[in-house]
Amino acid sequence: MQIIKNPNKSDWSKILKRPTQTVGDIEGTVNAIFQDVSVNGDSAIQQYTSKFDGVYLESNVVTSEEIDEAIQKVPQKLQDAIKHAKENIEVFHKAQKTPKVEIETTNGVQCWQEKRPIQKVGLYIPGGTAPLFSTVLMLAVPAQIAGCKEVVLCSPPNKEGKLASEILFTAKLCGVTKIIKVGGIQAIAGLTFGTDTIPKVYKIFGPGNQYVTVAKQLATKYGVAIDMPAGPSELLVVADESANASYIASDLLSQAEHGTDSQVILVSTSESIIEAVAHQVEQQLDVLPRKAIAEKAISNSKLIYVENDTIALEMIDEYGPEHFIICCENEELYVEGISNAGSVFIGDYTPESAGDYASGTNHTLPTNGFSKAYSGVNLDSFMKSMTFQKISKEGILNIGETIELMAEAEGLQAHKNAVSIRLKDLK
Numbered sequence: 001m002q003i004i005k006n007p008n009k010s011d012w013s014k015i016l017k018r019p020t021q022t023v024g025d026i027e028g029t030v031n032a033i034f035q036d037v038s039v040n041g042d043s044a045i046q047q048y049t050s051k052f053d054g055v056y057l058e059s060n061v062v063t064s065e066e067i068d069e070a071i072q073k074v075p076q077k078l079q080d081a082i083k084h085a086k087e088n089i090e091v092f093h094k095a096q097k098t099p100k101v102e103i104e105t106t107n108g109v110q111c112w113q114e115k116r117p118i119q120k121v122g123l124y125i126p127g128g129t130a131p132l133f134s135t136v137l138m139l140a141v142p143a144q145i146a147g148c149k150e151v152v153l154c155s156p157p158n159k160e161g162k163l164a165s166e167i168l169f170t171a172k173l174c175g176v177t178k179i180i181k182v183g184g185i186q187a188i189a190g191l192t193f194g195t196d197t198i199p200k201v202y203k204i205f206g207p208g209n210q211y212v213t214v215a216k217q218l219a220t221k222y223g224v225a226i227d228m229p230a231g232p233s234e235l236l237v238v239a240d241e242s243a244n245a246s247y248i249a250s251d252l253l254s255q256a257e258h259g260t261d262s263q264v265i266l267v268s269t270s271e272s273i274i275e276a277v278a279h280q281v282e283q284q285l286d287v288l289p290r291k292a293i294a295e296k297a298i299s300n301s302k303l304i305y306v307e308n309d310t311i312a313l314e315m316i317d318e319y320g321p322e323h324f325i326i327c328c329e330n331e332e333l334y335v336e337g338i339s340n341a342g343s344v345f346i347g348d349y350t351p352e353s354a355g356d357y358a359s360g361t362n363h364t365l366p367t368n369g370f371s372k373a374y375s376g377v378n379l380d381s382f383m384k385s386m387t388f389q390k391i392s393k394e395g396i397l398n399i400g401e402t403i404e405l406m407a408e409a410e411g412l413q414a415h416k417n418a419v420s421i422r423l424k425d426l427k
């Protein structure tokens, strides 16, 4: 891992650059696939599945027999673990429900806000290099709590034309209504335009590689909403002298193993911790089954020494990490001070993996600095806030003239008339 000491502020953005391609690099491919799928539907999808996933599927819809067969294959202990994680995710996401907001703004003018579920949602479950069945929990659990009616899951098939049994088991457990074997850009195109087999949805959720993420971003041009850009995983750890170097190295590698374009960063006020983490990363990396992937990601990663906590915090906010781990004695300074991070993990015994699987928080989070403006997936992601109002005779008498004056000043006579016609009857 590259060690950088006391970098100049003017160099921060260069040092903290993500290793991913830009929207511009990928949009040509996305546009071509979108165009093809919007015109040729399932037959185009079939071709892209064959090209990118190496399997030709007569039908890409998962049948109830396939689901039943898959359930038999998931060992009981793993089923129990998935159920345990589901419980925690449910508890945390149910706690996010908010009461109706209702207020009389002026006598006789009643306004309220209520949330309603998004009726049709699409969930993307990554499956290129590892079938992330934990992501099914992160998306389908809040969709179910919100009350979404149609929940369509898409995930790329393996070379045998199947989805992992764990994905099917978890999808069934969480009330997914339709499962399609399709991944990548073509899955996002299917959910955006609809095909004979893939329902067109109102909002697409879920993480994915660079291709999936750019496809989601471009899909919004065609009227579908998305949760946020949740691309290649990243982690930033801040640590002081008191931290445990082997724990930190294990956390860095946990996100580095996601993909070659993942990025992990350590910012530290201690030179000795930086040396120790570099050593630990080398040692732990060597025995990982996904060493080749993690090694490539580590080559994009940095260990950065800074002089004090104030500089560290400013740098972290400029980066806006997806995951932020704090291993410092004065953890409060970072907890209180951080503005830009998808999810924050505090203390030596809070590995990032806990949030990936089972603590209860959502692991679908903004990457690539989007934590500056976007929240990670939560219950509200699956709902819309709607406002309501009811005005009595007294109420329209109280605010009528204000509306008339403002409408007149905007030159919108018909707006004014809609009030005047009522006031005339009441006066």
Ligand SMILES: NC(=O)c1ccc[n+]([C@@H]2O[C@H](COP(=O)([O-])OP(=O)(O)OC[C@H]3O[C@@H](n4cnc5c(N)ncnc54)[C@H](O)[C@@H]3O)[C@@H](O)[C@H]2O)c1
Pocket: 029, 052, 053, 125, 126, 127, 128, 129, 130, 132, 135, 156, 183, 184, 185, 186, 207, 208, 209, 210, 211, 212, 229, 230, 231, 232, 233, 258, 259, 262, 322, 363, 364, 365, 366, 367
């Ligand atoms: N931000 C988050 O919340 C979060 C959560 C979990 C996972 N992730 C990320 O999800 C990603 C999963 O990636 P993955 O690749 O394993 O699975 P994936 O399902 O996201 O992507 C696989 C698909 O990519 C497409 N593809 C691959 N190469 C292509 C190319 N050259 N051109 C066009 N399409 C291509 C194929 O259609 C394939 O089916 C990782 O980067 C991981 O870090 C992010």
Ligand SMILES: N[C@H](CO)Cc1c[nH]c[nH+]1
Pocket: 132, 134, 135, 232, 233, 234, 255, 322, 356, 363, 364, 365
């Ligand atoms: N770390 C990923 C989010 O960036 C989520 C995940 C799923 N499985 C393991 N990890």
Ligand SMILES: [Zn+2]
Pocket: 233, 254, 255, 258, 356
């Ligand atoms: Zn992870």
